[in-house]
Amino acid sequence: MKNSWQNMAHFMNLPKHTSDNCENGKCQIQEALALLQKLSLFRDTPLDILKLYAYLSKKHEFKKGTLIIQQGKLCQQMYLIIKGQVSIYEEYNGINYKLQQLEDDGLNYFGELSLLTSIDSFFSAWAETDVILLSITREAFQKVMERYPDMYSKAIEKIITLRIARSTDQTRRLIEKTSPHVWHDSDSKLKK
Amino acid sequence: MSSVFSSDQPRLTKRPLFYWILRRHHGWQLLLLVIIVASLFFRVFPLEMQKRIINEAIYLKNIELLFLYCGLYMGAILLAGLTKYAINVLQTIIGQKILVELRTELYHHVLQLPLQFYRKMQPGTVISAMTAELNAIGFFLGGAITIPLTSILSLLVFLGFMFHLSPLLAMLSVTVYPFELIVIPLLQKRYNHYNKKRIATTRSMSNVVNEAISGLQEIHANGSYTIEEKRLSTYIHILYDQLKRLFVIKYGIKFANNLFQSIGPFILFLVGGYLAIHGEFTLGALVAFLSAYEKVYDPWKEMLEYYQSFQDAKVRYNQIMTIFDQKIEHPLLPDKRPPHHLRGKIELKNAGFSVGSGLKLLDNITMSIQPNEQVALVGFSGSGKSTLALLIAQLYNINHGLILLDDMDIAAMSKSDINRNITMIAQRPFIFTGTIRENLLYAVQATGEQEQQLPERKDILQIIQDVGLTEDILRFGFNTVIPEERVKPIKASLLRMRQIINSELREPFSKVVEPYDINAFMSYASLKSNLLFGESLTETYALDNLPYSKTFRTFLLKNKLEEPLLKLGLTIAQTTVDILRNLGDDDFFFQGSPMEPHELEEFIALLKSSKGHMPHKKSAMDRLLHLALRFIPAKHKITTMSDSLKDQILAARHDFLKNTIQLDMEACSRSTQLLQQDGAIVALPAYEQQRDFIPYCPSEYLYSHSLRDNILFGASKQQLRDHQDLLELAIKAFAREGLIDEILDIGLDFEVGSQGDRLSGGQKQKLAIARSLLKESTILIMDEATASLDNTSQAQIQHLLEKKYRGKKTIIAVIHRLDLTPGYDRIFVLKGGSLIEQGTYEELMAKHGAFYELTQAH
Incomplete structure (x- = not known):
């Protein structure tokens, strides 16, 4: 007993330093928080909430050429790209059209609409390279929003505004390609 | 048993309260009487000593006499106390013995009362009658004979002593008693009146509470808390009112008693003092007289109290007996013959059934079912098809006509004739607290222990398979923490399953489990598990x-x-x-x-x-x-552990296992490798000394973990139940080596909870069907027995009846879903209590009658 008291004495006055145990590589939460803070989707979100998101988020790794989200399957989370490239495809009449290519440099994300409602995904997402993603589930988002109901409408607004921007982006991309020869750009590897 | 329930006794509910007291335990009661008489002597003797101490020892100034009398006085008091103690104990023992009999016989009666009786009876009433109200009577029973006897005897003895001292004073001091004899019974009558009301209110209250608790789901769903509170609060207030009056009277009686008690000494001092002053009465006699007067009051008080508790017990007893006062319709056993073995022929002749108000639920039904025929009863709801099924099962009794089983009148049959030949599955069957196995064997065990052998394991498992419960039982088995003695005989099989998962299926299972490895830090295990890498059977290493x-x-x-x-x-x-x-x-x-x-x-x-x-x-x-x-690195995101700390923990683990546990680490390590390569699992050598600690080595069964944890043998990454494909993979592999039965056998010992509340509705239903099929009766009656099952399960049961039991059982099925009817030999169609059509499915469809219409409506 006495021993342990003496032993304790030399470090009990250390200043508070939450990342003590994270010497080897950063703490997962802090790493996630840093990423979320940079995201335009969360620009106006208070730090408290961001911390919660960071804590509740999960890290995923996908190998190059694997499917991340399959069109028509229930999608329960939004993904944030930490590393690698992801392309978004939409299948129409049996042909897959590439809508977007998301890089890691621009802090890209996808699946944000699944935060709002439980829907079957209307697009597929593929890993173009080896990919590291951070996910936030709809359950987590909803649970957090239950706690901050006044933030909810703002969050929805933000998600929709960004969604419109993304749609505009995607439409532009399609319009640019609207010439008959572009259509077989659709990747045959996507057909099942 | 037979002597207790023999038929020459009056009907249980008609017996008076004293029947129970006088019938048995005569020896005990006699012993009690002897002790009581002895105790009387020891209670009077000190009074005589008091007189002598004053009149002889003190008056004559004789020290020796003083010591002698005081010693005798003390001795007598001690013995009086001891005898009183013995009397109390004996009384309680006798009372409780009588209560045991009363309760046993009453329960026997209550269980046999016909179903109709319980339609009108609230469970709360029965429960409170069987428990609390009987308890209160038990308290009275023990002293029922001895208390009045003691009291009267001691009253007489003390009075006699008082007359012996002074007839005049004695006469004077008992003059107050007659007044009491008038006042107190009057008050008591009022008391009884309110007491009766109180019992009724308490019962109503427990019914309200009972109903509320049973219907809690409805209450929560409707938010009807205030309605329920109001319902109870009416009774709470009535009870308050009654108790208030009850206690006012009770303390009124007490006050009257006390008043009369203190009038006595007043007269004594006045008259006795006067006589003593004039030398007509010795001082010693006066003291002894005063003591005697005080003593005489005790038995008097006891008698009054006895009178009160007798009245109380009588009221309670009669209340209980009145509610259960109903004749039992069918004797348990047949008279002078063994129970029938029926072939399964059923005949109804102009059978009718009506309820109290004369409403005919069934009217003039005539039908005949041959042995081993499978028939369906169909009709709109309210057509009487379920009632008909209950009548054939003798659960209800017809009012008109006849029901014949193998040409014998059902009304003349005993319960055991029916139980041995007919099995009924209700729409909402009852599952008892206990294990699945106990519930499965319930019906078999109930029908004559000698006659039918208990089914073997393979028969039970076959039935389980037949009704489609195998998968559920397997899941229960996987979740069971198996007791040590149960593991021992099957340990090899269990370890073999572990090996299959960890070698052959290692790759697919890596999704859900991180295998134990003595040389690796485990990200999905807590730091405690990582440090100790094992656990104690006792609390030594409990977290x-x-x-x-x-x-x-x-x-x-x-x-x-x-x-x-x-x-x-x-x-x-x-x-x-x-x-x-x-x-x-x-x-x-x-x-x-x-x-x-x-x-x-x-x-x-x-x-x-x-x-x-x-x-x-x-x-x-x-x-x-x-x-x-408690920190689990891979699950608890709240912080991240450094790799150096992980290494340190791994090193500490090795230190602990090697030096504290003295584990053969090399053996464990080799064993772990062999497990993965599907080699023989090597038991740990020289490990017997540390039996308290179980390390996570492949040869060790982890007794504090579930079977699933033991088979997976590692830290859980994800729930296995979310990975149906893996489960199927494992089961297929286990089945190949015949290991499944062991798991099923363990699953059978799953505790189903109170009324089976740990089972789903479908599981309960399947369990009830299996239970009935295990009891190999000739007639099976199913009252929409598969209605709560999903389509696949329903079809499975239907197929089972049509194939496996064809030609083996007479089956009567009350069916709502008409698409199941083609499988039956004949169909009976009921409407408004009458039988309107019968025939095969094809006949009825061709006829374009009522049955055809029913099928079209669906």
């Missing part, structure tokens, strides 16, 4: 004890782990409090932290008092250590 264990703390210090673990605990506490401070009411947020929601407040206070630094208090540090030991 909650570790922070306070001196040996464990020394071990941590030696391995330089105390400081980093405390720091880790502090970081976890700080971060959790920081992020989740206001979220303590939702488990969801705590999935990433070893802290439990209910601990949040405590840790907030802990950090506050230490100002966010490492606390000084030992108790606070213990809490932090406790927190750190």
